[in-house]
Amino acid sequence: MPFSLNLSAPGTRLLLTWALMSGLTVISIISGDALETQGDTVPLGLVSVIVLMGATLFKCRLLLLDFLELRSSSAGWRRGFIFAIFLIAAMITGAYMLA
Amino acid sequence: MQNPPDKDSDLYEIYMAEQTAEQKAAQSHQSTAVQQAQSLAPESAWGPLDSLPGNPMMWILIISELMVFGLLLAGYSITFINEPDLFRESQAQLSRLIGGLNTLILITSGLFAALANEASKENRHTLMQRYLLVTACFGILFLLLKFYEYTDKAALGISIETNSFYTLFYLMTGFHAAHVIFGLAILGLVSRYSSRENIQTACAFWHMVDLIWLILYPVLYLVR
Numbered sequence: 001m002p003f004s005l006n007l008s009a010p011g012t013r014l015l016l017t018w019a020l021m022s023g024l025t026v027i028s029i030i031s032g033d034a035l036e037t038q039g040d041t042v043p044l045g046l047v048s049v050i051v052l053m054g055a056t057l058f059k060c061r062l063l064l065l066d067f068l069e070l071r072s073s074s075a076g077w078r079r080g081f082i083f084a085i086f087l088i089a090a091m092i093t094g095a096y097m098l099a
Numbered sequence: 100m101q102n103p104p105d106k107d108s109d110l111y112e113i114y115m116a117e118q119t120a121e122q123k124a125a126q127s128h129q130s131t132a133v134q135q136a137q138s139l140a141p142e143s144a145w146g147p148l149d150s151l152p153g154n155p156m157m158w159i160l161i162i163s164e165l166m167v168f169g170l171l172l173a174g175y176s177i178t179f180i181n182e183p184d185l186f187r188e189s190q191a192q193l194s195r196l197i198g199g200l201n202t203l204i205l206i207t208s209g210l211f212a213a214l215a216n217e218a219s220k221e222n223r224h225t226l227m228q229r230y231l232l233v234t235a236c237f238g239i240l241f242l243l244l245k246f247y248e249y250t251d252k253a254a255l256g257i258s259i260e261t262n263s264f265y266t267l268f269y270l271m272t273g274f275h276a277a278h279v280i281f282g283l284a285i286l287g288l289v290s291r292y293s294s295r296e297n298i299q300t301a302c303a304f305w306h307m308v309d310l311i312w313l314i315l316y317p318v319l320y321l322v323r
Contacts (some may be wrong), residue, residue: 010217018210025202032321036194041187044323050316055160059206059313067213071151079153081165085314088169092318095176099183 019033024055031055049096053089060085113156136148153299162213164260168271168311172318176269182263187323189264192257194248198320201244202312208237209309212302219298231290233307238283245276268319276314278308 029035030052032071033044044052061082065071104110148155158186179186213228252258252265282305289301 011214012313014210014213014217018206021206021209022203025199025206026319028202028317029196029199032195032317034199034321041184041191043187045113051320052321056313056317060310062301063209063306063310063313067209067309068303069216073152073317074147074150076147083164084169088172088314091173091176092322095179096322099186 002054014066017062021044021059021062024059028052028055046093046097057082057085060095105281147212154296156298157300157303161303165306168274168314171267171271171274172314173319175271178267181184185262186264186297189262189268190320190323192252192255193268193320194251195320196314197244197248202316204237204241204244205309205312208234208276209240209306211237212305216302217297219293219295226291228290228294231286231298235283238279238305242276243281245272247272252254271315271319278311282308 031044031048033040033048064081064085065078070081104114106274143156148158151158211230211234215227215234218224218227220232222264257265259266282301285301
């Protein structure tokens, strides 16, 4: 029997979301230089911080839309929540640039 | 308005019968209008919050929590701008890998919470309970790693009073861990009282806890 992936099935969609979020976490761990760097105080650099906060924003977006089911909610709520997370990510990046 | 006929007249009974019928019709019309208003009321009771899944009170809590953690992160950002070297040196003593593992653990617990929600929609009660149990197990694993991290720092003599970085670190991660504990209690409660709305509401709370950690991890452990 050939293997078929039903992307519209809720379980499959949730699994894909989880895989994407896990992949983005691994990207965060790598771009945040988290492996074997305990005691390391060398600054990450702006590009790594932007990648890190971008990955965080995208993970939060996936969680809001698929796990918290905002995909079926109104566009105003979706935009509002994603904008709130964007503001936090922008604030952290801005603080990094100023520090 | 027409005057009523004399009580002794034959027309009086007909007149009274017509009056009673008119009153009944008016009452019936009124009660229909009230019933219509009552049937519409629950749909618009929460205004825009009605379009969100689960209990609207939970969404008020989620919005409040986002605001609280947003303010804490604003405080963290301002202190980081003032003391960047202190923050880098303090952050270097954290285990960045344990923070990353905890992120993967919470994301996985979030997946099982979402699957429990789907199972609840399909009325698959046993499957839903199993998914909730797995969600809780990952939550406990998160807390165990957090406890290990705290005891490791305590052994190094690091506490909430060490410096401003650790004050904010313990405040934010401790407050978050308290939410995980509360979330576990809610998951236990709804696995017993498992109405559709209860499951949806508990899962929304768990995802909110997950969402906050997704933001805390890069900020507290990685950005330097």
